[in-house]
Amino acid sequence: MSDIQDQPIHRAGYAAIIGLPNAGKSTLMNALLGQKLSITSKKPQTTRKKIAGILSEEQYQIVFLDTPGILAPKYLLQERMSRFIDYSISDADILLLIFDAQGVKSAKRLFEENFAEILEKSYRKKKILLLNKTDLVTPEIIQDGILFAQENYKFDEIIAVSALEKVGLELVLEKIIKYLPEHQKYFDDDRIAEETxxxxxxxxxxxxxxxxxxxxxxxxxxxxxxxxxxxxxxxxxxxxxxxxxxxxxxxxxxxxxxxxxxxxxxxxxxxxxxxxxxxxxxxxxxxxxxxxxxxxxxxxxxxxxx
Ligand SMILES: Nc1nc2c(ncn2[C@@H]2O[C@H](COP(=O)(O)OP(=O)(O)OP(=O)(O)O)[C@@H](O)[C@H]2O)c(=O)[nH]1
Ligand SMILES: [Mg+2]
The missing domain is CATH 3.30.300.20 (K homology (KH) domain)
Known part of the structure; x- marks a missing residue:
């Protein structure tokens, strides 16, 4: 019989991907899973529900939650979409806040209006900022974005990525695994999704x-x-x-x-x-x-x- 002390620690947890509409949340989840699960488009507000994508390895299991973009609801569907975001955040061990680097110049306003409250409420959770679409901006903009976040918000990690070109994603996975709680698997290894x-x-x-x-x-x-x-x-x-x-x-x-x-x-x-x-x-x-x-x-x- 093997001694339980000898067993490697298993880590498992939920990582909610949140951000403004069109930031690249679904593209990021698909890239991290290595499989297209969530639909994507050039138009904002493509994702309407919470979509779980499960990544299982021997020593860890990450349940990603792709969510609709954060917005002020104007009609009932959007109100329901916002609820999916709220539920995902409360389920999450780790928040992956994804921000389109093309918006760095307006970051102060966009963060205050959309993320400040969420970040404050989630002070107990690990928070990783992903500055996305870095393939579309200059290195100076990326630097400005990182500095802005460092000076104004308490992120555990800030990582520049391109979800589309799969740049920086290994580091993202490494950090998520680092912050995953010790926990048994939530799902069987062969399960990649929760939805039918x-x-x-x-x-x-x-x-x-x-x-x-x-x-x-x-x-x-x-x-x-x-x-x-x-x-x-x-x-x-x-x-x-x-x-x-x-x-x-x-x-x-x-x-x-x-x-x-x-x-x-x-x-x-x-x-x-x-x-x-x-x-x-x-x-x-x-x-x-x-x-x-x-x-x-x-x-x-x-x-x-x-
Ligand atoms: N150039 C570039 N385009 C990207 C990147 N990530 C995502 N996109 C594009 O941005 C658009 C929106 O991507 P989605 O993944 O659908 O964005 P989302 O945040 O899930 O959007 P909603 O579900 O509408 O909130 C798509 O056309 C993607 O191809 C990136 O790193 N670089
Ligand atoms: Mg989406």
Whole structure:
């Protein structure tokens, strides 16, 4: 029998990734996991829920929590999104605050308005500042950003990174592991996510909507999976519904002669198959759910509740 004293210490904990919309939170989580789990886009407010990504190694397990961007809620959906941030912060052992280095010149205001309160409340947690998108700014800006944070806030670490180009991420992992509490694993080793496959399929479709459609349209869409039938004798069958807010948005989604929704189907299917590891038959339909973004009942149905 092995002596318990001889066992290596196991570390495990939750690391919440928080920041302003579009800062690169989802890109960072995917890069740290080495797998695309969370959807990303050029447009802000892509992520709407809390998405856990689990990284397991022999001696540690990190549960990353990707979150929506911090914002002042203007409608019920955004209020629900903010709750996901609050819950993630309270669940977290470590906060990874990610800040777009392009905003360094406005850092004082942006930090005061968005992060000061969170940082104060989280005085017991380890806090790591990641200055992201450093591939887009000069070394002077990076230096200014680091100095600003050092002089004004109490971070345990400040690291310049590029989530997109995977620069600085080894150091990020090293520091997270350093601050992880001693704890047994929360999940089995082979588990990489908490959410269901259905959820990720709906997210992939939402990502393609962000890619294909302009202005308000992606913000007015939600995707639900109506059916997901695994078949042993052929392609799996997935039927998804895109909910829009108004009747007038339906023809926009569908496009002239159905061309847009066809494109959406093709792009989505390719990524779904890569994620699912199997060919699928994907059916997309559009339905109106009047003002769903402000409707408590509909939002609950769509999973915007913890
Ligand atoms: N150049 C550059 N672009 C980046 C970097 N990190 C993220 N991006 C880009 O920034 C955009 C937003 O990235 P996301 O990961 O979706 O940002 P997010 O913080 O999750 O955004 P929300 O979910 O909308 O709050 C995408 O176009 C990314 O490719 C980076 O280090 N360098
Ligand atoms: Mg995101």
């Amino acid at each position: 496959e259905r959820f990720f399929v709906s997210e992939i479709i939402r990502e393609k909507i962000f890619e294909l459609y302009k202005e308000e349209v992606p913000y007015s869409c939600e995707v639900g999976i109506e059916e997901f039938k695994e078949r042993t004798d052929g392609k799996d069958y997935i039927s998804a519904i895109i909910f829009v807010e108004k009747e007038s948005q339906k023809p926009i989604l569908i496009g002239k002669q159905g061309l847009m929704i066809k494109k959406l189907g093709e792009l989505s299917r390719a990524d779904i198959e890569a994620f699912h590891g199997k060919p699928v038959y994907l059916e997309l339909r559009v339905k109106v759910r009047e003002n769903w973004r402000s409707d408590e009942f509909l939002l609950r149905q769509m999973g915007y509740e913890l």
